[in-house]
Amino acid sequence: MNILVTGGTGYIGSHTVVELIGAGHDVVIVDNLSNSEEFVVDRIEQIAGIRPAFVKADLRDENALRTAFSDFEKIDSVIHFAAFKAVGESVQNPLLYYDNNISGMITLLKVMNDFGVGSMVYSSSCTVYGESDKLPVDEQSPIKRAESPYGFTKQVGERILEDLAVSRGFSSVILRYFNPTGAHDTSLIGELPLGVPNNLVPYITQTAIGEREMLTVNGNDYDTPDGTNIRDYIHVVDLAVAHLRALERLSEGKNADKFEVFNLGTGKGNSVMEVIKTFEEVTGLKLNYRIGPRRAGDVVSIYSDTRKANEQLGWKAERNLADMMLTSWNWQKAVSGLNEKSNR
Numbered sequence: 001m002n003i004l005v006t007g008g009t010g011y012i013g014s015h016t017v018v019e020l021i022g023a024g025h026d027v028v029i030v031d032n033l034s035n036s037e038e039f040v041v042d043r044i045e046q047i048a049g050i051r052p053a054f055v056k057a058d059l060r061d062e063n064a065l066r067t068a069f070s071d072f073e074k075i076d077s078v079i080h081f082a083a084f085k086a087v088g089e090s091v092q093n094p095l096l097y098y099d100n101n102i103s104g105m106i107t108l109l110k111v112m113n114d115f116g117v118g119s120m121v122y123s124s125s126c127t128v129y130g131e132s133d134k135l136p137v138d139e140q141s142p143i144k145r146a147e148s149p150y151g152f153t154k155q156v157g158e159r160i161l162e163d164l165a166v167s168r169g170f171s172s173v174i175l176r177y178f179n180p181t182g183a184h185d186t187s188l189i190g191e192l193p194l195g196v197p198n199n200l201v202p203y204i205t206q207t208a209i210g211e212r213e214m215l216t217v218n219g220n221d222y223d224t225p226d227g228t229n230i231r232d233y234i235h236v237v238d239l240a241v242a243h244l245r246a247l248e249r250l251s252e253g254k255n256a257d258k259f260e261v262f263n264l265g266t267g268k269g270n271s272v273m274e275v276i277k278t279f280e281e282v283t284g285l286k287l288n289y290r291i292g293p294r295r296a297g298d299v300v301s302i303y304s305d306t307r308k309a310n311e312q313l314g315w316k317a318e319r320n321l322a323d324m325m326l327t328s329w330n331w332q333k334a335v336s337g338l339n340e341k342s343n344r
C-alpha cells in the first residue's frame with residue numbers, strides 16, 4: 001500500500017516507517033521538522049534499505065498538503081503522528097497547541113477527503129483516561145476532563161474521527177499509547193527530546209551520560225508499593241508494529257466498527273524506582289538521583305488492560321523493561337556524539 005505518514009521523522013513515526021517499509025509498503029513522510037531532523041530519513045533508509053519519500057510541509061499548509069497528495073501515487077491510508085506533545089508547554093501556550101494539533105488535523109482530513117482517502121490510524125494517549133477509577137485501564141474506562149490543553153487536543157482528535165465515522169463512514173483506528181520508550185536496536189533512530197526532557201527515561205539517560213547533574217524523583221509518598229508513580233512503559237518498536245496491525249485491519253476491512261480504540265501498553269505497571277533499578281542493572285551504572293516533592297498533575301498509577309489489542313489486533317508487546325533501558329542507553333550514547341554536531 002501507499003501510506004502517508006505525518007510526523008514520520010519523529011520518534012514513534014520513524015520507527016513505524018521502518019516497520020512499514022519492512023512489510024513492503026511505500027511510504028511518504030510529511031513533517032515540518034519542528035521537532036525532528038531530516039537526517040532521520042537517511043537513518044530510516046540505512047535500516048530499512050529503502051528510502052521513504054519525504055515532504056517537508058506543515059499540516060496547516062493546505063496547498064502544500066494537496067501537492068503532497070497529488071505528487072504521489074494514490075495514497076491508500078494515513079498514519080497521523082504529527083502533533084506537539086509537551087504538556088507543560090501546552091499549559092503555557094494553549095493556542096499554539098490547539099492550532100497545531102487540531103487545525104493541522106482538520107486540514108489533513110479535508111485534503112484526505114478531497115483525494116478520496118477514507119481511513120486513518122491516529123496517535124492518541126492514555127492521558128485521555130486521567131486518574132482512572134479502575135486498574136488496569138480498559139478502553140471502556142471513561143474519558144476524564146483533560147488536565148492540559150495537550151491532553152484535550154488528543155481527545156478532540158478522537159472525537160473528530162468518531163464524528164466522521166458517522167457523517168461519512170470514515171474509518172479510523174485510535175491507538176492510545178501508554179508510555180513509549182526505548183529505541184531501535186541499531187541505535188540509528190530514537191527519541192530526540194528538545195531541551196529538558198518531559199519523560200523519565202530520557203532524563204535518566206541524559207543524567208547517566210552527564211548532560212544533567214541529577215534526576216529528581218517526583219515524590220515517593222504515593223499510595224504505591226514503593227511510594228513512586230507507576231506507569232506502563234512500552235517499547236517504541238512494539239508500538240511501531242501495532243501500527244502495522246492497525247493498518248492491516250483497516251485495509252482488510254476487519255475493523256468491527258468505523259471508529260475503533262485500542263490501548264497499547266504491556267499491561268504491566270512499573271514504578272519510577274523500578275525503572276531506575278532496571279536501568280542500573282542493565283547498564284552497570286549508578287544513577288545520581290534524589291527524591292523531590294510531588295509534581296502537580298501527576299496521575300498516581302496507570303497501566304493498561306491490553307486484552308482488546310491482543311485479541312482483536314493480534315498484537316502483543318514483546319520487549320520488556322530491560323530491553324527498553326538498554327536500547328535507550330545505547331541510543332543516548334550514540335546521540336550524545338551526534339549532539340555535538342547538530343546542537344540538539
Ligand SMILES: NC(=O)c1ccc[n+]([C@@H]2O[C@H](COP(=O)([O-])OP(=O)(O)OC[C@H]3O[C@@H](n4cnc5c(N)ncnc54)[C@H](O)[C@@H]3O)[C@@H](O)[C@H]2O)c1
Nearest residue numbers: 007010011012031032033034035036058059082083123125
Ligand atoms: N511520545 C509519547 O510519550 C507519546 C505518548 C502518547 C501519544 N503520543 C502521540 O504520538 C504522536 C507522535 O509522538 P512522538 O513522541 O513521535 O513525537 P515527535 O515530536 O517525536 O514526533 C512528532 C513529529 O510531528 C512533527 N510535527 C509536529 N507538528 C507538525 C505540523 N503541524 N506539521 C507537520 N509536522 C509536524 C514534528 O516535527 C515531529 O517530527 C504525537 O501525536 C503524540 O501526541 C506520544
